[in-house]
Amino acid sequence: MLTNFKKHIEENFSFLKGKKNLIACSGGVDSVVLTHLTKNLNLEIALAHCNFSLRGEESDGDEQFVTAVAEKLDIPIFTETFDTHKYADEQKVSTQMAARTLRYNWFEEVLSNFNYDYLLTAHHLDDDLETFFINLSRGTGLNGLTGIPKKNHKVVRPLLNFSREEIMNYAEANKLKWREDSTNQKTDYLRNKLRLEVIPYFKETNENILKNFKKTQDNLIASQNLIDDYISLVYKLVISKKSDSYHLNIQKLQELPHTDELLYELLKDFGFPEWNDVSNLLDAQTGKQVLSKTHRLLKNRDELILSEVVKNPKEEEYLVPEEGISAPIKLEINQSIAIGETEKNTIYLDAEKLNFPLKLRRWKKGDSFKPFGMSGSKKLSKFFKDEKLSATEKEKIWVLVDKNKVVWIVGKRMDDSYKVTDKTEKIVEITYVS
Known part of the structure; x- marks a missing residue:
C-alpha cells in the first residue's frame, strides 16, 4: 500500500510536499495508518487529537495513545478536551453535530495559529460508500451522490482511493497498534448500521462493489462537472x-x-x-x-x-459629528462658500438649521420629510414606492436625521427645510462616498 500511496500523492496531492500538514488523529486504525504513511513519505506532519469526553476513561485512553504515537514518531501534537454534552445542550444540537462543530472549529484555530497549510483526514473508500447510502436514503441531488470531496479548501483526504481492507492489511503487516472506539459497534447511528449490517451484505453478493462504486462515482462527478460548467454559462446570462x-x-x-x-x-x-x-x-x-x-x-x-438577510436593521444608529463619519458608511462634511453641482450623493445645507451631532439610522415606518423642491410632506414609504425601490433596496436605505427630523435620505433626496436660501450665511456640504 505504501507504494500505491506514494504514487497517489505524487499524482494527485503533490502540493502537500514542502507544506505543514496537520493530521486529524483519533487513534483509530485509519488515522494511525495515515500518520505512518505520510511519515514514511517524509511529509511535514503534526497530529491533532480531540477528546470529546463522551466515553470516560476510554476517551482519555485515546488521548494518551495518540500522544504516545506522536512521541514515538517524533512529531508535534495538539490536543484539546471538550465538554461535548454541555455544548450540545447549549446549542440545542445532537451530540454528533456538536462534536463535529467543535472539532472543525478547533482544527481551524490550530491551522491559523500555528501556520499549518492543510488538515489531513483519514476518510477512505468505505466511508465514501457509506456517505453515498446515507445521502441516498435522505433524498439528494446529483451533487449529494458524488461523495466526499478529496479536497475541500484546506481539508485534504488522501486515503479516499483506498478501502478499509487495504488499510487494515497495511496496519497488520506493519504490526501497528491502534484504538477501537466501542461506540463503533453500536447500531444506534445510521452510519454504523450501514457499516455493520448493510454494506457487508452487499460485499458478500458482489465482491467488486467498491470497484464498481468508484467507477460509478467517477461518472457522477464527471456529470456534475458538466452541469457546473453549463450553470456557469447560465449564470452569466x-x-x-x-x-x-x-x-x-x-x-x-x-x-x-x-x-x-x-x-x-x-x-x-x-x-x-x-x-x-x-x-x-x-x-x-x-x-x-x-x-x-x-x-x-x-x-x-x-x-x-x-x-x-439584514439582522435588526432598525436598531442601527450612529452619531454624526461635524467632521463626518467613516462607518458604517462614509459621510464627508465640510464648510462651503457656495453651492456646487447638485448630485444625489452630495447635498448643501443651511448650517444654522442643523444641530450637531446628527444621527444616521435606518428608515422607520412613519418617517416623513419634505422632498427638496416640493411644498408638502411625504411619507418615506410613499417616496420609496414612487421611486420603485424593492423591499431589499428599502432595507438598505440610510437616513440622516436632526432631532428625529429627516434631513436626507442618503443618496436619494434631502429635506427642503434645510435648503440654502439667499439668507443663508454658512453652508455645509455633505457627501456620501459610496
Missing part, C-alpha cells in the same frame, strides 16, 4: 450583481429549457427550506419573498433579487 444583491432575470431564465432545474442549481446553496415556494416566485406578484436562515429571495417585477 441571467444574473447580474448590483451593489450587494444579485438580480435574476426571469424572462431570460424562462426562455431556457428546464427552468425549474436551472433555478435549483443556481440557488441550491442558499438554504431555502421549501423549494416549491422558490419555484412559485417566478409567477408570483411583486413583493412576494422566500427566506432562508441567511438569505432573502424577493420577487420584484420581472426579476428575483437575492440578498443576505
Whole structure:
C-alpha cells in the first residue's frame, strides 16, 4: 500500500510536499495508518487529537495513545478536551453535530495559529460508500451522490482511493497498534448500521462493489462537472450583481429549457427550506419573498433579487459629528462658500438649521420629510414606492436625521427645510462616498 500511496500523492496531492500538514488523529486504525504513511513519505506532519469526553476513561485512553504515537514518531501534537454534552445542550444540537462543530472549529484555530497549510483526514473508500447510502436514503441531488470531496479548501483526504481492507492489511503487516472506539459497534447511528449490517451484505453478493462504486462515482462527478460548467454559462446570462444583491432575470431564465432545474442549481446553496415556494416566485406578484436562515429571495417585477438577510436593521444608529463619519458608511462634511453641482450623493445645507451631532439610522415606518423642491410632506414609504425601490433596496436605505427630523435620505433626496436660501450665511456640504 505504501507504494500505491506514494504514487497517489505524487499524482494527485503533490502540493502537500514542502507544506505543514496537520493530521486529524483519533487513534483509530485509519488515522494511525495515515500518520505512518505520510511519515514514511517524509511529509511535514503534526497530529491533532480531540477528546470529546463522551466515553470516560476510554476517551482519555485515546488521548494518551495518540500522544504516545506522536512521541514515538517524533512529531508535534495538539490536543484539546471538550465538554461535548454541555455544548450540545447549549446549542440545542445532537451530540454528533456538536462534536463535529467543535472539532472543525478547533482544527481551524490550530491551522491559523500555528501556520499549518492543510488538515489531513483519514476518510477512505468505505466511508465514501457509506456517505453515498446515507445521502441516498435522505433524498439528494446529483451533487449529494458524488461523495466526499478529496479536497475541500484546506481539508485534504488522501486515503479516499483506498478501502478499509487495504488499510487494515497495511496496519497488520506493519504490526501497528491502534484504538477501537466501542461506540463503533453500536447500531444506534445510521452510519454504523450501514457499516455493520448493510454494506457487508452487499460485499458478500458482489465482491467488486467498491470497484464498481468508484467507477460509478467517477461518472457522477464527471456529470456534475458538466452541469457546473453549463450553470456557469447560465449564470452569466441571467444574473447580474448590483451593489450587494444579485438580480435574476426571469424572462431570460424562462426562455431556457428546464427552468425549474436551472433555478435549483443556481440557488441550491442558499438554504431555502421549501423549494416549491422558490419555484412559485417566478409567477408570483411583486413583493412576494422566500427566506432562508441567511438569505432573502424577493420577487420584484420581472426579476428575483437575492440578498443576505439584514439582522435588526432598525436598531442601527450612529452619531454624526461635524467632521463626518467613516462607518458604517462614509459621510464627508465640510464648510462651503457656495453651492456646487447638485448630485444625489452630495447635498448643501443651511448650517444654522442643523444641530450637531446628527444621527444616521435606518428608515422607520412613519418617517416623513419634505422632498427638496416640493411644498408638502411625504411619507418615506410613499417616496420609496414612487421611486420603485424593492423591499431589499428599502432595507438598505440610510437616513440622516436632526432631532428625529429627516434631513436626507442618503443618496436619494434631502429635506427642503434645510435648503440654502439667499439668507443663508454658512453652508455645509455633505457627501456620501459610496
